[in-house]
Amino acid sequence: MTVTRxxxxxxxxxxxxxxxxxxxxxAFAADGSxxxxxxxxxxxxxxxxxxxxxxxxxxxxxxxxxxxxVATEGPKAGLRLAQEMAPAIDFRLHPEAAPLxxxxxxxxxxxxxxxxxSDGTRSHFVAQDLMEHGIGQEGELARTGTGWVARWLDGxxxxxxxxVAAVGTVAAPPATLARFGxxxxxxxxxxxxxxxxxxQAADVLAALHxxxxxxxxxxxxALGGLSAIDGHLSRGPDxxxxxxxxxxxxxxEETEAGRALQxxxxxxxxxxxxxxxxxxxxxxxxxxHQPGRFANAVGxxxxxxxxxxxxxxxxxxxVTLAVMSEFGxxxxxxxxxxxxxxxxxxxxxLGGRVAGGRMFGxxxxxxxxxxxxxxxxxxxxxxxxxxxxLVGPAAAARAFPGFRTPPPLGLQTG
Amino acid sequence: MTLPPPPxxxxxxxxxxxGPRPGDAEALQREGLARWLDRQLAPGEPDDAAVExxxxxxxxxxxxxxxxxxxxxxEERTLASLDKPIEALWPLADNRxxxxxxxxxxxxxxxxxxxxxxxxxxxxxLREVMADFWHNHFNVNAAGDQTxxxxxxxxDREVIRRHALGNFREFLEAVAxxxxxxAYLNNRSSRAGIANxxxxxxxxxxxxxxxxxxxxxxxxxxxxxxGAAKGEPAGYIDQDVYExxxxxxxxxxxxxxxxGGDVRLPATGRFTYVEAWHDNYQxxxxxxxxxxxxxxxxxxxxxxxxxxxHPATARNLCAKLCRRLVCDEPPDALVVLAARVWTENRxxxxxxxxxxxxxxxxxxxxxxxxxxxxxxxxxxxSFARATGTDLTATNGLLGELDGSGQKLFGWPAPNGHPxxxxxxxxxxxxxRRWSLLLGLAENWWKTxxxxxxxxxxxxxxxxxxVDHWQRVLFGRDPAPDVTAAILxxxxxGPDATLAPGSRDGDAxxxxxxxxxxxxxxxxxx
Numbered sequence: 001m002t003v004t005r006x007x008x009x010x011x012x013x014x015x016x017x018x019x020x021x022x023x024x025x026x027a028f029a030a031d032g033s034x035x036x037x038x039x040x041x042x043x044x045x046x047x048x049x050x051x052x053x054x055x056x057x058x059x060x061x062x063x064x065x066x067x068x069x070v071a072t073e074g075p076k077a078g079l080r081l082a083q084e085m086a087p088a089i090d091f092r093l094h095p096e097a098a099p100l101x102x103x104x105x106x107x108x109x110x111x112x113x114x115x116x117x118s119d120g121t122r123s124h125f126v127a128q129d130l131m132e133h134g135i136g137q138e139g140e141l142a143r144t145g146t147g148w149v150a151r152w153l154d155g156x157x158x159x160x161x162x163x164v165a166a167v168g169t170v171a172a173p174p175a176t177l178a179r180f181g182x183x184x185x186x187x188x189x190x191x192x193x194x195x196x197x198x199x200q201a202a203d204v205l206a207a208l209h210x211x212x213x214x215x216x217x218x219x220x221x222a223l224g225g226l227s228a229i230d231g232h233l234s235r236g237p238d239x240x241x242x243x244x245x246x247x248x249x250x251x252x253e254e255t256e257a258g259r260a261l262q263x264x265x266x267x268x269x270x271x272x273x274x275x276x277x278x279x280x281x282x283x284x285x286x287x288x289h290q291p292g293r294f295a296n297a298v299g300x301x302x303x304x305x306x307x308x309x310x311x312x313x314x315x316x317x318x319v320t321l322a323v324m325s326e327f328g329x330x331x332x333x334x335x336x337x338x339x340x341x342x343x344x345x346x347x348x349x350l351g352g353r354v355a356g357g358r359m360f361g362x363x364x365x366x367x368x369x370x371x372x373x374x375x376x377x378x379x380x381x382x383x384x385x386x387x388x389x390l391v392g393p394a395a396a397a398r399a400f401p402g403f404r405t406p407p408p409l410g411l412q413t414g
Numbered sequence: 415m416t417l418p419p420p421p422x423x424x425x426x427x428x429x430x431x432x433g434p435r436p437g438d439a440e441a442l443q444r445e446g447l448a449r450w451l452d453r454q455l456a457p458g459e460p461d462d463a464a465v466e467x468x469x470x471x472x473x474x475x476x477x478x479x480x481x482x483x484x485x486x487x488x489e490e491r492t493l494a495s496l497d498k499p500i501e502a503l504w505p506l507a508d509n510r511x512x513x514x515x516x517x518x519x520x521x522x523x524x525x526x527x528x529x530x531x532x533x534x535x536x537x538x539x540l541r542e543v544m545a546d547f548w549h550n551h552f553n554v555n556a557a558g559d560q561t562x563x564x565x566x567x568x569x570d571r572e573v574i575r576r577h578a579l580g581n582f583r584e585f586l587e588a589v590a591x592x593x594x595x596x597a598y599l600n601n602r603s604s605r606a607g608i609a610n611x612x613x614x615x616x617x618x619x620x621x622x623x624x625x626x627x628x629x630x631x632x633x634x635x636x637x638x639x640x641g642a643a644k645g646e647p648a649g650y651i652d653q654d655v656y657e658x659x660x661x662x663x664x665x666x667x668x669x670x671x672x673x674g675g676d677v678r679l680p681a682t683g684r685f686t687y688v689e690a691w692h693d694n695y696q697x698x699x700x701x702x703x704x705x706x707x708x709x710x711x712x713x714x715x716x717x718x719x720x721x722x723x724h725p726a727t728a729r730n731l732c733a734k735l736c737r738r739l740v741c742d743e744p745p746d747a748l749v750v751l752a753a754r755v756w757t758e759n760r761x762x763x764x765x766x767x768x769x770x771x772x773x774x775x776x777x778x779x780x781x782x783x784x785x786x787x788x789x790x791x792x793x794x795x796s797f798a799r800a801t802g803t804d805l806t807a808t809n810g811l812l813g814e815l816d817g818s819g820q821k822l823f824g825w826p827a828p829n830g831h832p833x834x835x836x837x838x839x840x841x842x843x844x845x846r847r848w849s850l851l852l853g854l855a856e857n858w859w860k861t862x863x864x865x866x867x868x869x870x871x872x873x874x875x876x877x878x879x880v881d882h883w884q885r886v887l888f889g890r891d892p893a894p895d896v897t898a899a900i901l902x903x904x905x906x907g908p909d910a911t912l913a914p915g916s917r918d919g920d921a922x923x924x925x926x927x928x929x930x931x932x933x934x935x936x937x938x939x
Contacts, residue, residue, distance in 0.1 A: 122615075125827075126625055171843045173836075173840045186841055193845065196853070197848070201852065203902070204904070205932060207900075208932060213934065215934050215938070282826050333608070335610070336605070337603075338600070338610065341611070
């Protein structure tokens, strides 16, 4: 189905606010299953100008060494994106992102460019903290102990989160889930999640952790979350967890992104009340040797996203995936064949309900006077505007208090 | 499961050491904390005899299949990298040479094995605690980079351990000129023209002034930073990062890189300074003018001076030290006290030892308990120490530690493993804590297990056995609810007899030790 923005807007006028693109909240399907948001965080600051490149922009050509640009022609030419965000510029995906180009052409993938923080930090750790806590300014950090997803789910009186409402795929739950009691951090399911030592140990562990200290509460939440997931893992006659059978011809590679998204898909299909999954993918801090490292990282990420999308085809009506990073990288390349920390970045939004095949946002340009502090891609869309649109206004009010949500970009088809 | 705090010697041995061995708390009580600190902080031999013996006896298995360029391998090796100079390790970093990844990773495994052995058996416990602190403060990732892996033994030996209790300014320069850091934060490829900012940024943000002093969101120009006009800026902004990056151009590694024409650097892995790659023109860092064309390395050294002497650095480092040695949220007054000692002693060769001593002897140190959770390495070492296990480090144990979230020398980001409780309490991480304890108690990884005969001279009733392990592992009187929980879960009556030396008796006594160690009091620091 081809959906134009104009058609959508006319439709919403007739149907009322509830179906307006972007105002549709992540809510519940007709059978009561919750909608699911998967947030993929690219740790280290992904170079948005190589991922979604303004390939023929003269300022881009002037500032970047050729091997750190996406080309418009030749064997390594980028993959051209049909878009109306900045029609005069030939935006191209990195050549290793062919699976993403296909999803974009199939209108499952949308891109928001020049997105990020309004704060001027170029620190990984400050920028990640701001985004994970869902705030805009460093001054707010000291008084914001909770992650934005924690505020969203914890405040949901209509549907209190169950034991597996939020999953993180690294050993330490990300700050996005900070102070969320029911976050389950599980990097891998393949060896099972039952506590070691069999039922005897499980009984002892349950009896040992009945107090209210943070440690004991965490232990109880872990025991609950682990057994809720482990109980749904199918096992062979030898007691070993059976290997996961992906659907839709999906193939997950043995990469950080592949493993993590396979874990998310497997838990999603257990129907245990998953609502948010936080996936971390590292390797984006390309100060040095960027061409090979970035190509590798983009290829792995693209294939993992495509595998997840194919595998979860039965869930496309209620799963949306967003890809973000703490910042983009410097326009000008350094002499290590790399790029240093920058500012504006790009976000990807993937799913069956996404108004895909389009680029969103406002392109600020790359001339010196258009750059943030004279060096970096400026931010014209706050990262919270994208997330708020995906979770809907009621949840956004809890997740991002004090953030004035701009008019919806129209990222979802309703 | 909330117990009152244990006595001071137990607190001290859990936070200034990797936990008490039987008798350690009583010995510290007799000696007094101040004299114990004198001994622990005094300069001395790198390793004692027990450590030497365990290091010599340790074996790690290396196994890989044959492929183009190499034959199949399956053998056990000693920790041979630990004493090697960089020149001998450097061939492991050569990516033109075909070599299985397992060979390139061996130095990381060996240093990890040595770290576990020293934590368990070393007499110089406080130095081991501080080596762990500094490895995280000056983090490098040997799991993700073969150059860092090759350089890790030298980094551990000549940089981290040598300076762990020394002078911070000297430490900073040892790090800045180390092969491991030059590779990890890319300064080795930084050149005049457009310098690589990676090292300079983390020098300010992580190694020195700290993110609290990063004022880029507030100020665009260096002269707007409060205090800049007097040459005493309150913090730094990106303009300082740009300029500091220029100051370190030319600080590099002899890695065979071309110097122009047919001339190349030798390929030894040693530090070198290449004048032709240095940006010689004038600079301004932290509101101080640098004249053009300074002597070799003078620009970079001056940046290190400015970073080491900045009040924000004293504050940042002392807050981190207090977080490591006292609690996750240390009282401000303690940080201020430590920062004063830090600053007063900043020209002394034992500056860091003096600060550690001041923190350890403070009232806040003795008062606080349970404000931290043990990280997996502390969990492993303290269990082995308390139970008197003659532990050796094996591939299996190191693999389990990797999976626990504390992959030693393998944390990808430059900030090091987190040092607050929340980061270690994820569901899978909790499961790994319990696995580590049960696996050690039952010798899953051939590390050596606790010997019940060392603890029980003859048959013992289950109730007193649980109580015994609590005294040993918690360093204080047993908690009745722990005893009840374990006996009920194991379906043992308090009077059931367990005989050490018998297969069934040993199995149950070891399992009781693991279950006691799984109880919350053993996880607190």
